[in-house]
Amino acid sequence: MSGRKNPFEDLEEMIDRMSRQFEESMGGGAMEKLGGGGASIDVADRGEAFVVTADLPGYRKEDIDVTLRGDHLQIRAETEQETEESDDEDGQYIRKERSHRAVNRTVTFPEDVDEENVAAEYRNGVLTVTLQKLVAGDEDSHSIDIE
Numbered sequence: 041m042s043g044r045k046n047p048f049e050d051l052e053e054m055i056d057r058m059s060r061q062f063e064e065s066m067g068g069g070a071m072e073k074l075g076g077g078g079a080s081i082d083v084a085d086r087g088e089a090f091v092v093t094a095d096l097p098g099y100r101k102e103d104i105d106v107t108l109r110g111d112h113l114q115i116r117a118e119t120e121q122e123t124e125e126s127d128d129e130d131g132q133y134i135r136k137e138r139s140h141r142a143v144n145r146t147v148t149f150p151e152d153v154d155e156e157n158v159a160a161e162y163r164n165g166v167l168t169v170t171l172q173k174l175v176a177g178d179e180d181s182h183s184i185d186i187e
Contacts, residue, residue: 091169105183153173154172160184
């Protein structure tokens with residue numbers, strides 16, 4: 041029965057397509073306007089491995105969480121910043137700003153990946169996750185260390 045397509049893949053593709061259409065109808069970045077969002081990602085099939093590249097500028101490595109469960113890779117990042125400026129003598133605020141940013145993306149692979157053979161690297165605002173393909177896998181969740 042390896043010739044049959046998984047019906048859930050069609051459902052996930054439809055949901056992804058609807059999400060993209062929703063974002064486009066809101067003028068791009070709809071999720072950001074609603075207070076959440078996703079990172080821009082590329083997924084490449086390199087034959088023996090999948091390579092996922094996510095743009096996460098402004099985040100520190102400690103702000104990023106990468107988790108693999110079966111054929112689903114989840115990338116989450118969250119950061120908070122606070123800026124304070126005061127030029128007066130009594131210390132009253134002239135300006136105080138706080139910001140909170142979060143992104144969450146899930147990638148589903150068309151083939152099983154080796155959960156024990158995954159590498160992640162974060163440099164200059166770009167996260168790169170390399171996942172070796174596997175013939176058979178289990179359904180346990182694994183946290184991935186970022187170098």
